[in-house]
Amino acid sequence: MSCPICANDTDKRYRPFCSRRCADVDLAKWMSGSYIIPGPPDDSEEAALEAYEAEIEAGSKKPH
Secondary structure, eight states: OBOTTTOOBOOTTTTTSSSHHHHHHHHHHHHHTTTOOOOOOOHHHHHHHHHHHHHHHHHHTSOO
């Protein structure tokens, strides 16, 4: 089996990686969102943004 980061032979201590460095590189990719799986947009985020924009606009039309 080869390391998914650098393609060197794996080390049983760090399997499936060859070293601590490659394991850390992989972890950093997960934490940064590099391995994101694309999917449909989250409707709740869009609805929240629309509600916020409507609230801002309604607030700007109130008399001072």
